[in-house]
Amino acid sequence: CTPCYxxxxxxxxxxxxxxxxxxxxxxxYKEFYLNGNIKVIGNYRRNETQEWNRATSNEWCAIxxxxxxxxxxxxxxxxxxxxKNGILQ
Numbered sequence: 131c132t133p134c135y136x137x138x139x140x141x142x143x144x145x146x147x148x149x150x151x152x153x154x155x156x157x158x159y160k161e162f163y164l165n166g167n168i169k170v171i172g173n174y175r176r177n178e179t180q181e182w183n184r185a186t187s188n189e190w191c192a193i194x195x196x197x198x199x200x201x202x203x204x205x206x207x208x209x210x211x212x213x214k215n216g217i218l219q
Contacts, residue, residue: 133150134150140164167205173196198211
């Protein structure tokens with residue numbers, strides 16, 4: 131996965147998907163409950179340079195950026211957070 135859009139499953143149920151480089155989130159991210167409802171949706175900082183040999187550094191690896199939304203199992207929004215380069219605003 132260098133980079134790729136990854137989908138991960140547990141017991142044939144989609145549990146998360148998004149843009150990854152190796153094990154690092156580098157773009158969109160969605161996590162799901164086993165009932166199929168969204169659990170988390172957000173974005174990790176994107177690697178605009180496309181220089182992936184440095185992607186596992188703190189510069190790109192799983193740094194939250196933008197709006198992150200959290201939902202309960204029924205699909206109700208429970209929390210919303212704003213991040214800028216990994217820092218909660």
